Amino acid sequence: MHADLVIVGAGMVGSALALALEGSGLEILLVDGSPLSVRPFDRTAAFEPRVSALSEASRRILQRLHAWDGILARRSEPYREMQVWDGSGTGQIHFSAASVHAEVLGHIVENRVVQDALLERLHDSTIGLLPGARLEQLRHSGEDWLLTLADGREIRTPLLVAADGANSAVRRLAGCATREWDYLHHAIVTSVRCAKPHLATAWQRFTDDGPLAFLPLSLEGDRHWCSIVWSVTPEQAERLMALDDDGFCAALGRAFEERLGPVEKADPRLCIPLRQRHAKRYVEPGLALIGDAAHTIHPLAGQGVNLGFLDAATLAEVLLHAHERGERIADERVLSRYERRRMPHNLAMMAAMEGFERLFQTDALPLRWLRNAGLSLVDRHHEAKGVFVRQALGLSGDLPELARV
């Protein structure tokens, strides 16, 4: 098999890239180890534990790729307010969409819903799909890459895009260097029902142990549901995972100061170890890394897939322009344009999250004072808050054309 461009990984980010390149005249092959089938969606079914807070920039990209309607037809919940507070102090901050004349701050969507809406579009597209295709080996063959799949099939391509997630096989097999560090934290994720409705608000409490987020969901109009992401030490994670449902709900309610009343019930929990990882380079001749294959970031900002969608939209834009001008798209000079646009943005976001995480992990009194005073100060400062809200909307910095109105 041969293609002008092979994308390994048809997750949310790889699928978005393939769709953004549709109609380019390039022969594109999207390969994934999974079956790539769209599953029937039942609106009354329990939530998937993995959800994403999609920014306005991501919504625009998905809209332009004609996948947003598929998301709305399944299940999503907009949020208009964000409430952040320091669990061991008095600092708090409140953001609202109305403050920047926006309708919403973002949407909480199950990852599976986003994935299926994209896959539905892909099945109707001219993009070549190769399901059940797990990459196992990779080597150079002249100017091309030669990919060998687990079942022995081979694919040749001059341009390979790694969209195969945090443990990217492409990144490992191509020998791309990364910087990585363990947060020494695990994230417990699940969906819970609270006694009070969520008020279309994303809630985040910073505790001494780590951040705890309650993100609004809706089950057939019942707005008492939230997706939770609870970042704790591995020992606490072990203890919390071992609790029965009643014990877990009680512990969660206490950790959240019962802002939405007692937690009444919880779905099965998932525990995910948190690592931050960043590839030292996103490109080399004939190779580009996007999404989690290029960077994984602490979930406290809910930014992982939002950064990934911006990577996909930017890389597509760079490749389309180069192709139109008759340049060789696998050329490192072409690919470097993508890296120059995305790396500073992703690094800045990761540094900010790292700083936040450290600030809230500290017991040092001056830093505790600073974070309390800082939160409350920003809360009173309209301009500074506007900057944060625009960051949350994903509408600051060098935006790809697909994320502009």
Ligand SMILES: Cc1cc2nc3c(=O)[nH]c(=O)nc-3n(C[C@H](O)[C@H](O)[C@H](O)COP(=O)(O)OP(=O)(O)OC[C@H]3O[C@@H](n4cnc5c(N)ncnc54)[C@H](O)[C@@H]3O)c2cc1C
């Ligand atoms: C607890 C938690 C909460 C989060 N919350 C948010 C949030 O609120 N907002 C947000 O923006 N982000 C969030 N994230 C991050 C977000 O989930 C990721 O950034 C996103 O899923 C990455 O998408 P991706 O397409 O790059 O990779 P993936 O979703 O990992 O997709 C990779 C694809 O590659 C395929 N693949 C892997 N290896 C191979 C191989 N060898 N051969 C062929 N195919 C292969 C897989 O089958 C898969 O389809 C969160 C993360 C965590 C851990």
